[in-house]
Each structure stands twice: as C-alpha cells, then as structure tokens.
Amino acid sequence: xxxxxxxxxxxxxxxxxxxxxxxxxxxxxxxxxxxxxxxxxxxxxxxxxxxxxxxxxxxxxxxxxxxxxxxxxxxxxxxxxxxxxxxxxxxxxxxxxxxxxxxxxxxxxxxxxxxxxxxxxxxxxxxxxxxxxxxxxxxxxxxxxxxxxxxxxxxxxxxxxxxxxxxxxxxxxxxxxxxxxxxxxxxxxxxxxxxxxxxxxxxxxxxxxxxxxxxxxxxxxxxxxxxxxxxxxxxxxxxxxxxx
Amino acid sequence: xxxxxxxxxxxxxxxxxxxxxxxxxxxxxxxxxxxxxxxxxxxxxxxxxxxxxxxxxxxxxxxxxxxxxxxxxxxxxxxxxxxxxxxxxxxxxxxxxxxxxxxxxxxxxxxxxxxxxxxxxxxxxxxxxxxxxxxxxxxxxxxxxxxxxxxxxxxxxxxxxxxxxxxxxxxxxxxxxxxxxxxxxxxxxxxxxxxxxxxxxxxxxxxxxxxxxxxxxxxxxxxxxxxxxxxxxxxxxxxxxxxx
Numbered sequence: 001x002x003x004x005x006x007x008x009x010x011x012x013x014x015x016x017x018x019x020x021x022x023x024x025x026x027x028x029x030x031x032x033x034x035x036x037x038x039x040x041x042x043x044x045x046x047x048x049x050x051x052x053x054x055x056x057x058x059x060x061x062x063x064x065x066x067x068x069x070x071x072x073x074x075x076x077x078x079x080x081x082x083x084x085x086x087x088x089x090x091x092x093x094x095x096x097x098x099x100x101x102x103x104x105x106x107x108x109x110x111x112x113x114x115x116x117x118x119x120x121x122x123x124x125x126x127x128x129x130x131x132x133x134x135x136x137x138x139x140x141x142x143x144x145x146x147x148x149x150x151x152x153x154x155x156x157x158x159x160x161x162x163x164x165x166x167x168x169x170x171x172x173x174x175x176x177x178x179x180x181x182x183x184x185x186x187x188x189x190x191x192x193x194x195x196x197x198x199x200x201x202x203x204x205x206x207x208x209x210x211x212x213x214x215x216x217x218x219x220x221x222x223x224x225x226x227x228x229x230x231x232x233x234x235x236x237x238x239x240x241x242x243x244x
Numbered sequence: 245x246x247x248x249x250x251x252x253x254x255x256x257x258x259x260x261x262x263x264x265x266x267x268x269x270x271x272x273x274x275x276x277x278x279x280x281x282x283x284x285x286x287x288x289x290x291x292x293x294x295x296x297x298x299x300x301x302x303x304x305x306x307x308x309x310x311x312x313x314x315x316x317x318x319x320x321x322x323x324x325x326x327x328x329x330x331x332x333x334x335x336x337x338x339x340x341x342x343x344x345x346x347x348x349x350x351x352x353x354x355x356x357x358x359x360x361x362x363x364x365x366x367x368x369x370x371x372x373x374x375x376x377x378x379x380x381x382x383x384x385x386x387x388x389x390x391x392x393x394x395x396x397x398x399x400x401x402x403x404x405x406x407x408x409x410x411x412x413x414x415x416x417x418x419x420x421x422x423x424x425x426x427x428x429x430x431x432x433x434x435x436x437x438x439x440x441x442x443x444x445x446x447x448x449x450x451x452x453x454x455x456x457x458x459x460x461x462x463x464x465x466x467x468x469x470x471x472x473x474x475x476x477x478x479x480x481x482x483x484x485x486x487x488x
Contacts, residue, residue, distance in 0.1 A: 153397030157426040161471060162478050170483035178478070182401040210486060218484045225481050227405060233473030234406050234422070239414035240462045242454060 002033055002050035002150035003183045003190045005159070005176055006116040008128035008140045011169045012200040013118050015046045016176045018184075019195040034195045035060050037067075037074045040206045043121045044199055045074055045083055050150035051113035051133065058094045059113060063087070080127035081139075084117050088135035091115070095133070114149040119199070126201050154186040155179030169198055174222065177212065181223045192219075246277055246294035246394035247427045247434045249403070249420055250360040252372035252384045255413045256444040257362050259290045260420045262428075263439040278439045279304050281311075281318045284450045287365045289318055289327055290441055294394035295357035295377065302338045303357060307331070324363060324371035325383075331361050332379035339377070358393040363443070370445050398430040399423030413442055418466065421456065425467045436463075 004017040019032030037045040047063075049056040063086075066073045077083045091113060099111040112133030118140075120126045128140040130147040140147060142165040148156065155178075162175050173196065183190050193213040199205070212219050248261040263276030281289040291307075293300040307330075310317045321327045335357060343355040356377030362384075364370045372384040374391040384391060386409040392400065402423050407416060417440065427434050437457040443449070456463050 151397075153395075153430070154401055156430045157398055157401075158474070158478075160430055161474055173484055174481060175478070178481075186397070186400045186404055218482075218486070222481055226477065229477030229480065230402070230405055230474070233470065233477060234402075234419070236473065237418060237422075237466055237469050238462075240417055242462070 003152065003155065003180065003187075004033055004048035004050055004116060004149045005146060005152075005155070005179060006046070006048055006118050006128055006140075007146040007163065007172055007176070008118060008126055009145055009169065009172055010166050010201070012198060012203075013046070013120070013126050013128065014169060014172050014176060014196070014198050015048055015116070015118065016180065016194055016196040017048050018180065018190050019193065032195070034197065034209065036197070036207045036209075037063075037119075038207050039075060041122075041204050043075070043119065044204065044207055045080075045117065045119035045121075046197055046199070046207070047087070048116040048149065049113060050115075052109075052111050055091070055094050055098065055111050055113035055133075056115070058098070059087070059090050059115070062090050062094070078121070079124055080117075080119060080121055080129070083119070083121075084129035084131055084137045084139075087115055087117050087131050088137055091131065091133065092135040095135075116147050116149055120201070120204065122204065126199070151183055151187050151190050155183040158182060169200070173198065177219055177222050178226050181219075181226060194219075247396065247399065247424065247431075248277055248292035248294055248360060248393045249390060249396075249399070249423060250290070250292060250362050250372055250384075250392075251390040251407065251416055251420070252362060252370055253389055253413065253416055254410050254445070256442060256447075257290070257364070257370050257372065258413060258416050258420060258443075259292055259360070259362065259439075259441045260424065261292050261439050262424065262434050263437065276439070278441065278453065280441070280451045280453075281307075281363075282451050283319060285366075285448050287319070287363065288443055288448065288451055289324075289361065289363035289365075290443070290451070291331070292360040292393065293357060294359075296353075296355050299335070299338050299342065299355050299357035299377075300359070302342070303331070303334050303359070306334050306338070322365070323368055324361075324365055324373070327363070327365075328361050328373035328375055328381045328383075331359055331375050332381055335359070335375065335377065336379040339379075360391050360393055364445070364448065366448065370443070395427055395431050395434050399427040402426060413444070417442065421463055421466050422470050425463070425470060438463075 007014040017033035035047040115131040118128035129137045131137040145165045195209050197209040251258040261277035279291040359375040362372035373381045375381040389409045406419050439453050441453040
C-alpha cells in the first residue's frame with residue numbers, strides 16, 4: 001500500500017509520500033511515489049500516485065515519453081487544469097488497454113490507480129487536483145485544502161484537527177509527519193522513508209525534496225514527543241462518572 | 245457505515261457500537277448494531293455487526309429463532325468457541341441462500357457481513373472472536389486484546405497507543421470514546437449515539453448498556469479536552485530545523 005498527502009495552502013504546496021529513491025532523468029525526477037516535472041522559473045508539477053503499479057507506471061511512462069512530442073504534454077499545457085485533464089485521459093487510455101473488462105480474465109484484479117497532481121504554471125496561482133481511477137478529477141479549495149490517496153484514514157484525524165488554508169508551511173510539514181507516524185504505526189504496509197516536497201507560492205524555484213527516514217532526528221523527536229504528549233493528555237482526562 | 249469495537253481485557257469485556265435503540269424481546273435485546281444473548285448467572289454473549297444489513301439481520305434472526313429449538317443455539321452451546329463457530333455457519337447459510345454468485349444478478353452488491361462475538365459462559369474464561377464474512381474466525385489474545393469492524397481506521401491509532409491487556413475498564417471506556425470521537429469527526433457515515441456495554445470478568449451480571457449521545461456531558465468533556473490537548477501537544481512540538 002501507499003500513503004500520499006498533498007496540501008495547497010496560502011503559503012505554498014506540500015507533497016508527501018512513503019517512498020524510496022528510484023531514478024532521475026534530466027528535468028524529471030522520480031521518487032517511489034512522487035514524480036516531478038519542472039522547468040525552474042516557469043512551471044513545477046508534482047504527481048503522487050497510489051494503486052495498481054502497472055497502471056500508474058504506465059501512466060507516468062506515457063506522460064514522460066510524450067514530453068518531446070508536438071501534442072499536449074505536461075511541459076507545454078497552459079494550465080494546471082489542462083495538466084489534470086491530460087493525466088485523466090492518460091489514465092483512461094491505459095485502463096482501456098490493460099483492463100479487459102472480463103471477470104474471468106481480470107480475476108478480481110483492481111487495475112485502478114489514483115493520482116494527486118499539483119503545482120504552479122506561470123500566469124496561474126498554485127493549484128491541486130485529485131484524479132480518480134476513472135480519469136475525472138476534483139480541485140482543492142480554501143475550504144478543502146488537502147487531499148490524500150492510499151491508506152488515508154489512520155492519518156486523517158490529526159490533519160482534520162489542525163490544518164487550514166492559512167497554516168504556515170512549517171506547521172503543515174509537522175502535521176504531515178505526525179499523520180505519517182500514525183499511519184506507519186497502525187499499518188505495516190506503509191513505511192518510511194517519507195519523501196516531502198515543499199513549494200512556496202510564486203517561487204518557481206527548483207524542487208528539492210526532503211527524504212525523511214527512521215533515523216531522521218526531527219522525525220524521531222516528533223514521533224516520541226507526539227506519543228508522549230498523547231498519553232499525557234489521555235491520562236489527564238477524567239474517567240466516566242457513570243463508571244463505578 | 246458502522247464502527248464497532250470490542251475489547252477483551254484482564255478486568256472484563258467492553259463492547260461499543262454506533263447505534264440507536266431498536267427493540268427488546270425478553271432475554272434478548274437489540275441496539276442498532278449490538279445484540280445481547282444472556283442468562284444472568286450463567287452466560288452472556290454480545291454480538292456486534294457491520295456490513296450488508298440484509299445479511300446481518302438474517303443471521304441474527306436465525307440465531308434468535310433457533311433459541312427455542314433442540315439443535316445447537318447460542319443459549320445452549322458449551323463454549324464461546326462453539327458460539328463463534330455457530331455464528332460462522334449461520335453466516336455461510338445466509339450467504340449461500342442470498343448471494344447468487346452471478347455477477348449480473350449481484351450487480352456489484354457486497355453481501356458480506358462481519359461480526360464480533362464475545363462473552364463468557366460459566367466454566368470458561370471470557371473470550372472474544374472476530375467472525376469474517378466467510379464464516380471463519382479469529383480469537384483475541386493478550387497480545388491482541390481488541391478487534392474493530394466497520395470504519396475502523398480513523399479510530400485505530402489512539403487505541404494502538406494506549407490500550408493493552410491490563411488497561412483498567414474505565415480507561416478502556418475513555419479510550420473507546422476518544423476513538424469514536426476521531427471516527428465521527430472524520431467520517432460522516434458514523435454517528436452518535438454510541439452503545440457501550442461493559443462486562444466484568446466472572447460477574448455473570450445482567451448486561452446494562454450505556455447510551456452515549458451528543459449531549460452526554462462526559463462525551464462532550466472528553467471530546468473537547470482531547471481536541472484541546474492534541475492542539476496543545478501539536479503546538480508544543482518544534483518545527484523542522486531543515487525548514488528555513
């Protein structure tokens with residue numbers, strides 16, 4: 001499984017995924033579940049993926065392969081909306097090719113892949129979309145400033161409690177790491193290291209992801225401090241008076 | 245959806261489900277997702293259910309209907325193991341009758357129902373089982389003292405952090421209510437009131453479930469205290485030093 005979170009806040013964008021380095025090809029770099037398309041000064045697009053690996057790998061391979069071609073691609077689309085739409089149609093293309101639609105052949109395999117795509121293209125504000133396995137998509141707003149894909153539920157309560165559109169990026173990063181800590185503790189299929197990429201609104205700066213592993217002193221400090229703090233709050237709350 | 249938790253601790257058993265009162269027939273009482281079979285002084289069995297309502301209602305109706313008959317039933321089985329096994333075979337019986345196994349007729353309907361069944365029968369210790377939609381089952385142990393069914397993930401991290409086999413019942417109840425609070429906040433399909441039943445080991449006392457609604461002062465106090473405490477712990481944790 002996978003756990004990915006992306007946030008679109010006033011100060012910028014934050015992307016995080018459980019992952020391990022894979023490869024890096026010129027202006028495209030891939031971490032295990034994070035793919036970055038960038039032209040510093042002009043555009044930055046970050047994709048996070050979860051779900052069927054054959055589907056998501058094919059989608060990313062096709063998006064990459066078409067960068068050099070004349071047709072629409074992630075480096076020439078005029079808006080983030082067009083980028084999400086292109087990602088959606090590429091998902092449909094792969095599903096149409098790979099998913100047979102016959103129960104016997106599919107044998108209960110779930111071919112679906114989910115994506116988060118966010119970034120900024122010059123002349124636009126930052127934008128963030130969640131693209132469903134069906135290829136349609138929704139956009140984050142000030143009211144709903146974050147999306148999750150994969151094993152999302154364990155780590156959702158803490159985000160719901162502290163995150164809002166005006167949360168500073170450093171606090172959002174702290175919240176995200178605690179959300180990952182809760183997920184990793186409750187679900188063995190999500191593991192460290194975490195890849196985290198933070199983009200400041202209108203900076204068009206090169207993407208510099210952070211890699212956060214088990215031995216990362218900050219993550220360790222958060223994980224321990226959060227656990228101790230929770231147990232302290234829990235211990236300080238009263239027992240029920242209906243309890244004899 | 246549903247959220248149910250059951251715990252088997254040294255001091256006793258705890259059962260909780262999101263629910264609303266339904267009916268009560270002599271020695272069997274039903275809350276929305278909790279059914280109690282009891283003969284005070286001799287046995288107490290508590291069932292929690294989630295999943296397809298047609299399936300789970302049929303299973304419970306059959307278990308009830310057979311109480312008066314000569315064959316094995318929940319009021320005459322000799323052990324909790326036999327009770328779990330009877331519940332499993334009743335699930336299989338209903339599934340064999342209702343689920344057609346034909347994709348066209350089933351139209352993607354999930355007929356599956358999950359159960360937790362726990363209690364104590366005189367001559368035995370307390371026992372707790374999770375029965376799968378396939379009718380097979382697993383038993384709780386000192387290492388794994390609790391089970392959840394339904395919308396389990398939002399409320400799992402808090403239980404994982406504070407619960408162990410020797411947790412006192414009052415603390416387990418507090419932990420359960422906080423787990424429900426986290427679930428209700430993150431998922432609109434789980435709602436109050438909560439039915440909670442606590443059974444002290446070897447008491448064979450009559451079951452007296454508590455009904456905890458939105459206006460319950462203790463739940464309100466926990467919910468507010470927990471939320472404020474979390475935000476305080478969060479605020480007290482440092483930002484990353486790699487954050488400029």
